[in-house]
Amino acid sequence: xxxYKDMKTLIKYATxxxxxxxxxxxxxxxxxxxxxxxxxxxxxxxxxxxxxLLLIVGIGLVVFLTFYLLSLWRIANYLKNxxxxxxxxxxxxxxxxxxxxxxxxxxxxxxxxxxxxxYGFDQPEWLLLYPIxxxxxxxxxxxxxxxxxxxTKKNQLKNIEKDSNIFQIAxxxxxxxxxxxxxxxSLGFLYSRAWSLTIHSVMGPIILLTPxxxxxxxxxxxxxxxxxxxxxxxxxxxxxxxxxxxxxxxxVIFMISLFITNFSxxxxxxxxxxxxxxxxxxxxxxxxxxxxxxxRS
Amino acid sequence: xxxxxQKFANNLRRFRFENNEISQQELANxxxxxRLTIHSIEKGKFVPSTYLALKIAHFFNVNVEKIFYLxxx
Numbered sequence: 001x002x003x004y005k006d007m008k009t010l011i012k013y014a015t016x017x018x019x020x021x022x023x024x025x026x027x028x029x030x031x032x033x034x035x036x037x038x039x040x041x042x043x044x045x046x047x048x049x050x051x052x053l054l055l056i057v058g059i060g061l062v063v064f065l066t067f068y069l070l071s072l073w074r075i076a077n078y079l080k081n082x083x084x085x086x087x088x089x090x091x092x093x094x095x096x097x098x099x100x101x102x103x104x105x106x107x108x109x110x111x112x113x114x115x116x117x118x119y120g121f122d123q124p125e126w127l128l129l130y131p132i133x134x135x136x137x138x139x140x141x142x143x144x145x146x147x148x149x150x151x152t153k154k155n156q157l158k159n160i161e162k163d164s165n166i167f168q169i170a171x172x173x174x175x176x177x178x179x180x181x182x183x184x185x186s187l188g189f190l191y192s193r194a195w196s197l198t199i200h201s202v203m204g205p206i207i208l209l210t211p212x213x214x215x216x217x218x219x220x221x222x223x224x225x226x227x228x229x230x231x232x233x234x235x236x237x238x239x240x241x242x243x244x245x246x247x248x249x250x251x252v253i254f255m256i257s258l259f260i261t262n263f264s265x266x267x268x269x270x271x272x273x274x275x276x277x278x279x280x281x282x283x284x285x286x287x288x289x290x291x292x293x294x295x296r297s
Numbered sequence: 298x299x300x301x302x303q304k305f306a307n308n309l310r311r312f313r314f315e316n317n318e319i320s321q322q323e324l325a326n327x328x329x330x331x332r333l334t335i336h337s338i339e340k341g342k343f344v345p346s347t348y349l350a351l352k353i354a355h356f357f358n359v360n361v362e363k364i365f366y367l368x369x370x
Contacts, residue, residue, distance in 0.1 A: 157322055157332075164331035233330035235343050297337030 008077075012147060015074055018067040019144035025060035026137040032057065037126055040117045057110065061103055064136065068100035071143045072211075074151065076218055079165050081156045092139075092146055093169065094176050097211045099139040101180070102132050104207050161226065162233055164294070166219045170212070171291035177212045178284025181205060185276040192269040205276045212283065235297075243289035250285050251278065306368035310339045312357050328352045 032053055039046065046054075075093050079085055109125040109132075116123045184204050188195045195201070223231050232240065255278060262270040313319050321335045328335075328349060337343035345353070345365075354361040 159326060160322065160332070161326040162329060162331040164333040167331075228329055230329070233334050234346050234349060235334040235337055236331065238343070294333060297333055297340055297342045 011070060011074065012151070015067065015070040016144055016147050018063060018070060019140055019147065022060070022064050022067045022140045023137070023144070025056075025063055026133065026140065029057055029060060029133060033126075033129070040113065040123060041126070043117065043120055046117075054110075054114075058107075061107055064106075064140075065100070065103045067140065067143075068096055068103065071147065072096045072100065072214075073218075074147060075143075076166065076169060076215065078151045078156075079169055080163065080222065081158070081160055082165060083155050083157050085165060085168060090172055092142060093172065095135075095139045096143060097173060097176055098180075099136040100211065101207060102136055105132060106136075161228075163219070163222050163226070164236075166215070166222055167236065168291065168294055170215045170219055171287040171294070173212050173215045174283050174287025175291065177208050178280045178287060181208045181276060181280030182284060184208065185273050185280060188269050188273045195269060195272060197272050201272045201276050205279055209279070209283075236294075239290055239293035242293055243286050246289045247282055247286040251282050254278075254281050303367040303369055304341075305344050305365065306341065307338060307365045309335070309353065309364055312359075312364055316357060324353070324356070327356050 036046065036050060072093070075089070075096060079089055079093070082089070106129070109129045113123045113125050113129070116125075181204075184200070188200060223229070258270065258274065258277065262268065313321070313324060321339075322332045325332045325335045329352070330349065334343065338345050350361050350365050354364055357364065
């Protein structure tokens, strides 16, 4: 028991420390980008020292990734026993998930910027990079405050035999991942020429589904720790059943509509997009319905 | 044919308070369901199975009809 407590304390301080280090990396990135951005859009050469400084940016991305993962784990752990899940907890959780996913887009944008500068192309990615990094920076600051001051025992329930909080959190995460996935997949209709089967329709869904898969694994571990090993109680089974039926009904309508609206061009972009669209639609409807039926009580 | 307007109702909240003000979470732990399920039963949004109703009645050491009944409202 003491070892478990020590481990929890260690993770708390590791998260807070990584939060502070991440903040420093963000400040460093903003200063470096402010210096490099004008040079790169004028296609001036980058010095060897500046190239080396970009390696530090790469190290920073690993630090961000570790911080967001630890932070999300702590938030989920806190909410597991929370008396009440408050809206700011959910906002922080969703911001954390978005920031975690944005680490991958930071990496993709920086790689694109570097490549396009090298081959003498414009770099419109800068316009995306700054707002994303500002959002991630704000999330780090708010998360550090949360880990410092909000995770007190005052709002915690003791001895929960049958979980309902993580069940709800899984639905929030499912809705977030579903909406993001639908938005990303729908962009394929607008930019069909730039759409790649491997990156946008395989890697995208894998990355976007990762938070949902992680929260389901976390929920599964909690279930294994429960004494009776019954995964759902009878109300949860009823809610899941109703949600599954609604998902089946709406997904059939959705897929038929997709088929009809693309009937004249079934070999086009829809032949790549149908799977991610289906996956994220099902995830979004199932999670939304589950949350609705759970919250309705 | 006369329309049946009887609704499923319960005294669960009263029983909790009369039994040392036991919390929803404590009762949920005793009968093996989540707190939200107990909350839904009390609010009349969820009708428990016979098994769960019997478990709750058994916990309070009373007949099931003392807690769960049909109301004419």
